[in-house]
Amino acid sequence: MSDLYNLHAGYLKFRNPVAVASMAGITDSAFFEQCKDAGLYILGGYSLDEPTMQASKAIAARGRKEFVSDDIFSLIESELKKVSGKGVAIGINVRATTAGPMIRAAELAKKYGALLEINAHCRQEEMAAIGVGEVMLKDRIRLARLVTELKSTGVVVSLKMRTGVVDDVALLRLLEKAGLDIVHVDAMGRGGANLKEHGNNSIEGYETAQAMYSAGSDMISMARAVMAGPKIVKSIVAYTEDQQQMTGWYNAPSHxxxxxxxxxxxxxxxxxxxxxxxxxxxxxxxxxxxxxxxxxxxxxxxxxxxxxxxxxxxxxxxxxxxxxxxxxxxxxxxxxxxxxxxxxxxxxxxxxxxxxxxxxxxxx
Known part of the structure; x- marks a missing residue:
């Protein structure tokens, strides 16, 4: 594998800084086949316990896509087996009301050399009502404890979040101390922490990709644009590679x-x-x-x-x-x-x- 970028997080090595973000009901092993040029592909999001699975069923009932299963851990392991060893770093995006199911998912992710991503991003009412998703950001002590518990398994941990919900920098400084490896943030801008930053803000072409890189992101992720046309992954990877080969600093900051x-x-x-x-x-x-x-x-x-x-x-x-x-x-x-x-x-x-x-x- 090329090491043009020298991008690492724990045991994970990313061959390029372009990721495909999780999209519930969409980013599975079948969709992965269209995204093999990515440096990171995140499966999920998966609801791991009874409350979150019931919420997923309610969300699906009103027309949104969700991964609904009576044996979610068997589904996750089956999916991990199908996408592992293909040269693309893998992650699983998960949600649960307690730490136990997340720890089990973390052990599974570690087994297959994948990262575990905490979903603190979802704003669906059914999830918010049970204390899952974006609302998790409002209890940073609980979130820090969760990160510490997950890190005890040895897994690489990412947090997917939105900015502007709480004091982002204070939160991330605490989570960094708790062991968080990556922050996958839905906004532009580099904060006051040493975490590997993974930017996600409607990347849809070269200009938005470069704007995110110049804002300080180590990696960028795409979601809706990939649904519209998966070839964009290869296109942005090629653009980023050209920038790196020409300058050696693909995410160089603006003045x-x-x-x-x-x-x-x-x-x-x-x-x-x-x-x-x-x-x-x-x-x-x-x-x-x-x-x-x-x-x-x-x-x-x-x-x-x-x-x-x-x-x-x-x-x-x-x-x-x-x-x-x-x-x-x-x-x-x-x-x-x-x-x-x-x-x-x-x-x-x-x-x-x-x-x-x-x-x-x-x-x-």
Whole structure:
């Protein structure tokens, strides 16, 4: 398997950052056959206990698709057997009113090298009435305990959620401490946690995919667009691969002045003028002088240290690769620095900046 992206979570390796999200009653082993180019395919969602299964039956009775079964664990294992070993990372999206059935599902997922995804996303009234789905976000202590219990099985745990329901950053910081591996979030934007981020916000083409990547998502997922035409999976995978091969940083952030997340500080000029960098540094609780020292110290001994033709005499202060700048390009040529090498250094610089930011103090 290619390791073009170096994307991992526990025992799982993702060959590309494009996922097919779970859609109840739809994403089964048969639908998987149309999505084999994905890096991650999530089966489900599955209702694991009597209350959630009765809710699923009620939802199905009013015309929505659901996976209804009298032996749900046999169904899940049968589906896992059919999709495992095909080169695509697999997950199962589940819901239950208590931890017991979820732990059983986690053990099953671990057995087949899959991840377990907690469904804290569903807004159907029948699920909300029994404390399942989106309403789970409102009891973060209970959710953290659930994550800890699931992690005791050794399974990779993902949480599928919507933003704006609660204080997302406070929740995710707690869940990260509880052991959560991945957050599958229905929105754009990178929060103050170290979790692998998996963005889902109506991805329907190259532009929306790139917007999600630039917002900080390590992975993106698609649902409705795949139903409309499964070929979109292969198309977005190819687009992402082209971006990675050309630049080496498929999810590079936007400039701070264009709404980029804190990784975008790597593209910033010195903090000497009144511009959005000061707001970003305040968010990061990072002193402007310290920020400047981080960048200059990183540049020492690297090709970024120089830049006689640039605005500030060093390429550590130069902008993003997709912005044409004859000054930067002149210095790159002068120092035999190609675009991919420039981006690789800027990516390492962003990691150095982030390493110096206390995530607990980031203002969101």
């Amino acid at each position: 701070i002045c264009r709404g980029g997340d804190l990784r975008g500080l790597t593209w910033c000029c010195p903090p000497i003028k009144d511009c959005p960098i000061h707001m970003a540094l305040r968010r990061a609780n990072l002193d402007p002088e310290k920020f400047a020292k981080i960048k200059l110290n990183f540049g020492k001994g690297t090709p970024l240290e120089v830049g006689t033709t640039t605005c500030f005499g060093s390429m550590v202060w130069c902008c993003k690769f997709n912005k044409h700048c004859y000054l930067r390009e002149g210095s790159m040529e002068e120092n035999n620095l190609d675009m991919k090498a420039y981006v690789a250094l800027k990516k390492k610089l962003s990691e150095e900046i982030i390493k110096n930011i206390d995530k607990e103090r980031v203002i969101t």
